[in-house]
Each structure stands twice: as structure tokens, then as C-alpha cells.
Amino acid sequence: MDKQTQLNDVIQGLRSAIAELREVLIASTDGLAIAHSHGASDPNRVAAMAAATLGVGKRISTTLDLGEMRETTVKSANGQAFLYSIGSKGVLVLIAQADANVGLINLEARDAAAKLDEIL
Amino acid sequence: MAIYGSLSDLPAPEILNLLASRTGVLRVEAAGPARWRRYELHLDRDYLTSLLVDDRALNDVMLVRDAFRTLVDLQEGAFTFENGSVPQAAAVMRLPVKQLVLSTATAIDELAQYRSRFPHPEIVFQLEEPVTEHLPGDLEMFYVRAEPHLLGGCSAAHLAEVMQLSVEEVQLQFYKLRSAGRLVPVRSYAREAREAARSGHGRRPPLLARLRESLVRLGRGQR
Amino acid sequence: MKPLKLVIAGPVAAGKTTFVRTLSETAVVDTDEVATEAIGKSSTTVAMDFGTLDLDGVPLQLFGTPGQDRFDFMWEILSEGALGMVLLVHGQRPADFPRARDILEFITSRIPVPFVIGVTHQDLEPVWRPDEVADFFGVEHHQAVGLNATRADSAAAVLIRLLALIEEQEGANAQAF
Numbered sequence: 366m367d368k369q370t371q372l373n374d375v376i377q378g379l380r381s382a383i384a385e386l387r388e389v390l391i392a393s394t395d396g397l398a399i400a401h402s403h404g405a406s407d408p409n410r411v412a413a414m415a416a417a418t419l420g421v422g423k424r425i426s427t428t429l430d431l432g433e434m435r436e437t438t439v440k441s442a443n444g445q446a447f448l449y450s451i452g453s454k455g456v457l458v459l460i461a462q463a464d465a466n467v468g469l470i471n472l473e474a475r476d477a478a479a480k481l482d483e484i485l
Numbered sequence: 486m487a488i489y490g491s492l493s494d495l496p497a498p499e500i501l502n503l504l505a506s507r508t509g510v511l512r513v514e515a516a517g518p519a520r521w522r523r524y525e526l527h528l529d530r531d532y533l534t535s536l537l538v539d540d541r542a543l544n545d546v547m548l549v550r551d552a553f554r555t556l557v558d559l560q561e562g563a564f565t566f567e568n569g570s571v572p573q574a575a576a577v578m579r580l581p582v583k584q585l586v587l588s589t590a591t592a593i594d595e596l597a598q599y600r601s602r603f604p605h606p607e608i609v610f611q612l613e614e615p616v617t618e619h620l621p622g623d624l625e626m627f628y629v630r631a632e633p634h635l636l637g638g639c640s641a642a643h644l645a646e647v648m649q650l651s652v653e654e655v656q657l658q659f660y661k662l663r664s665a666g667r668l669v670p671v672r673s674y675a676r677e678a679r680e681a682a683r684s685g686h687g688r689r690p691p692l693l694a695r696l697r698e699s700l701v702r703l704g705r706g707q708r
Numbered sequence: 709m710k711p712l713k714l715v716i717a718g719p720v721a722a723g724k725t726t727f728v729r730t731l732s733e734t735a736v737v738d739t740d741e742v743a744t745e746a747i748g749k750s751s752t753t754v755a756m757d758f759g760t761l762d763l764d765g766v767p768l769q770l771f772g773t774p775g776q777d778r779f780d781f782m783w784e785i786l787s788e789g790a791l792g793m794v795l796l797v798h799g800q801r802p803a804d805f806p807r808a809r810d811i812l813e814f815i816t817s818r819i820p821v822p823f824v825i826g827v828t829h830q831d832l833e834p835v836w837r838p839d840e841v842a843d844f845f846g847v848e849h850h851q852a853v854g855l856n857a858t859r860a861d862s863a864a865a866v867l868i869r870l871l872a873l874i875e876e877q878e879g880a881n882a883q884a885f
Binding site for chain 1: 737738739741742743744745752754755756774776778779781782
């Protein structure tokens with residue numbers, strides 16, 4: 366199976382497992398969209414913002430001696446964005462409704478991130 | 486001193502505007518499909534004193550204007566500008582460069598070619614002063630309706646809404662006027678500074694002087 | 709005292725990260741990642757480069773921005789409340805000038821920030837000189853200055869010019885009214 370198909374499979378897997386997900390996206394660490402679900406947002410913009418956010422998070426981790434940075438969340442009034450490090454290769458972004466099940470999302474997403482680390 | 490580059494990155498209308506008041510020789514080497522291979526323009530302050538195509542001097546104003554038009558259409562090629570006095574012996578005319586630049590810029594018809602050059606549609610542009618020269622058909626019609634808005638400063642996006650035109654169409658006309666040096670971006674700092682001055686709120690001159698002196702010492706290796 | 713903020717913007721590979729590193733007194737906090745595109749170097753800034761400088765007891769914060777368009781939201785974020793901006797362009801890359809001009813106009817049309825254009829690589833030939841770059845950008849000659857981003861004295865000179873510009877602008881406004 367080619368890489369792109371594998372990536373899309375992981376994305377599909379997440380969407381089926383979590384009903385409250387709006388969008389899923391995989392970005393490179395320098396802000397380019399590698400794969401994404403068919404959501405409403407511009408994948409290029411989301412990819413750049415995710416890379417920038419993760420980049421800042423990594424620096425916080427390093428500067429405060431917290432070890433390897435793994436994830437960060439943006440919680441807002443009408444939704445949430447969950448960002449997970451894919452090793453040092455990229456970012457997995459999940460955008461969900463405000464009342465989504467965080468526990469389930471983290472469970473599935475961390476698993477997915479590990480899988481993606483092997484694919485990329 | 487070096488003004489040089491590739492026409493695919495810096496199109497002719499923009500280069501000519503930049504050279505408008507300089508003295509020297511502009512050499513263009515066309516690549517790809519082109520009527521002539523080499524252009525040589527002698528610029529003497531605000532005037533074009535000689536134009537050679539493939540080493541042949543053009544004496545007729547109509548031929549010169551026509552050659553200028555082909556220069557505008559060139560999509561590939563390299564250019565260099567050699568600063569310095571022009572050979573007086575070769576001078577055969579005195580055509581105002583700014584006029585040529587205006588007619589060159591307004592000869593741009595191809596939306597496709599320039600589309601990638603358009604700046605962000607939300608950037609506010611302004612006319613430094615009303616254009617009094619004659620403008621060709623399309624641009625004239627646009628200009629007449631746009632002038633009142635442009636004198637006060639307006640973005641392409643806003644003007645497109647007001648004039649019921651596509652944003653791209655407005656951007657193309659903006660590009661022509663900008664290349665002719667008539668449209669300039671309005672910087673919000675300048676706007677706000679004027680307003681601040683009007684209301685009497687200044688900033689911190691003594692602090693700035695202190696910072697400046699500190700930087701000077703830093704530059705000298707002292708702290 | 710509240711730190712003063714300076715933002716360093718410009719196209720990819722103009723020398724922004726280098727400039728911040730040259731001036732910063734503290735270790736620069738950078739957000740460099742491996743570049744997956746061919747940009748002439750192996751890494752690229754994805755969020756910002758942050759450095760600090762203490763001038764006579766006044767803390768200055770230097771924020772270098774990423775160069776690619778896709779990070780334009782960072783240009784706005786980082787320019788908010790900035791005392792001034794340095795727009796850096798590589799003097800041997802005229803192909804990047806239109807991009808740089810777009811960045812400048814995008815930022816300055818939204819956020820009131822005085823600026824200076826810094827033209828790098830003046831020690832090489834052929835190279836665009838500051839006044840030539842100023843003409844291309846349509847700014848006054850004293851708003852563009854040449855520099856070597858690796859030298860502290862050269863980088864400091866750019867900031868000096870920026871501060872002089874700010875002072876002059878405010879002096880002019882004070883006099884006019």
C-alpha cells in the first residue's frame with residue numbers, strides 16, 4: 366500500500382472511531398499539509414498554524430527541561446483542536462466539537478500518532 | 486551599484502518605474518520567443534535619449550513606443566542597469582521616461598501574466614495626486630469612477646464591492662497604476678501618526694535617544 | 709520597565725534568524741524545523757526566533773518571523789505592539805523583492821509600525837544597493853540600509869537607523885501641530 370493511502374486510512378480510522386470529530390489533518394513540521402479529511406477549513410492554513418503551535422510547544426518543553434514534547438490542545442467556546450507530535454516528523458491535528466469526549470480522543474489519537482510515526 | 490535581475494521575477498513595468506529618474510544604460514537580453522534579442526535604453530535623468538534593438542538605433546517616436554510595448558510583453562530575459570553618464574553622441578531624442586512608463590504600464594492587458602504579481606486585495610492604496618495625463622480606454626473608464634475613492638485611499642477588495650467589479654479586474658487596474666508610479670500603499674503607521682499628532686499624543690523621544698546611544702556603544706564593542 | 713518589541717520580517721533565507729542571533733544577548737529561542745522544500749538551506753523558522761537585548765537598562769525583545777506566506781498569521785501576531793520593524797532582503801536575490809514588498813505592505817497596512825529595510829550581503833558582487841532597493845520598494849532612501857547580518861556593529865547600525873526614523877517621525881508630527 367502506498368504511503369498516501371496508509372495515511373488516509375489512519376485518518377478514516379479516527380473519523381469512524383470518534384463521531385464528534387470535524388476534521389483530521391497531518392502536517393509536516395515545517396507547516397505543509399500532508400494528508401487531511403474533507404473538512405471545511407483550508408488545510409494549508411491549518412497545517413501552518415499547527416506547525417507553528419507545535420514549534421512553540423517544543424521550545425517551551427526544551428527550555429523548561431520537560432523532555433520530549435508530545436501534545437497540546439486549544440480549547441475554545443465552540444470547539445477544540447488537539448495537536449499531537451508524530452515523533453519528530455510531523456503533527457497530527459484533530460478538530461472536534463466543544464463537548465467531545467477528550468478521553469476517547471486522546472486514546473485514539475495517541476495510537477494513531479504512533480502508527481503514523483512508522484508510516485512517515 | 487547594481488540593478489539587475491530576471492524579467493520573469495521583476496517584470497519590465499516595475500523596473501522602468503524604478504529607473505525613471507536615474508542616468509545610465511539599461512540592457513535587456515530577451516529569452517524565449519521575442520521579436521528582438523537585445524534592447525539598449527539610454528536614460529538621462531528623466532529622459533530616454535536613445536533606444537537600440539538588436540544594436541540598431543530607433544529614430545522614430547512611433548517605433549520607440551512600439552518597441553516599448555514589446556519590452557512590456559517579455560516574460561523571460563535578463564536585465565542589467567549600468568549607472569553613469571550616457572554616451573552623448575548616441576542621443577537622438579528626448580522622450581520623458583515617466584510618460585513612457587505610464588503608457589507602458591497601461592498597455593498591460595494580460596490578466597493571466599500578471600495575476601501572480603498582485604498584492605493582497607486588502608492592502609490600501611492611494612493616489613499621490615490625480616492623474617492628469619490621457620489614459621487608454623479601459624483604464625480611463627475605470628479611473629474616472631475610481632478616482633474619488635483612490636484619492637482618500639482604498640483597497641482593491643473594497644473598491645471591487647463599490648464598483649461591482651471582480652476583485653481581479655480591480656487588482657489589474659491597480660497593478661497598472663502602481664507600475665506607473667501613481668498608486669502607493671498607505672501605511673497605517675503614517676495614518677495613525679498623523680492622527681496621534683492631531684490629538685497631541687506624542688511618544689517617548691528621550692527614551693529613544695537613550696536607546697540609540699546604547700546601540701552606538703554596542704556597535705563599537707563597548708557595553 | 710515594560711520591554712520594547714522589535715520585529716524582524718522578510719522572505720525566506722534573507723538572514724532574519726542570523727540577525728536575531730547576532731544581536732541577542734541571551735540564547736535565542738528558535739523554532740527551526742527541517743525544511744521539506746528546497747529553499748537553499750536545511751532548516752526554516754516555523755513560528756519565531758526570540759532574542760533579547762538590554763540597552764542601558766531598557767529591555768528590548770527581538771522577534772524574527774518565518775518567511776513563507778503560509779505563516780502570514782505569525783507576521784501579524786508578532787508585529788502587534790511592535791516599536792518598529794526591520795524588513796530584511798538578500799541583496800543578491802532580486803527575485804524575492806516582490807515577495808518582500810508584499811510582506812511589508814501586508815504588515816504595514818494593518819499594523820502601525822515604522823520600518824527600515826535592511827539589505828544584506830553588501831560585501832558580495834553584483835548586489836543591489838540600499839538606495840536601489842528603496843526605489844524598488846517606493847520608500848525614501850534613508851529608510852533602506854545595507855548590512856552584514858553576522859556582524860554586531862552592522863546589525864546595531866540598522867536598529868540605530870530605525871530608532872532615528874521613529875524619532876524623526878514623531879518630531880515631525882509634534883512640530884506640525
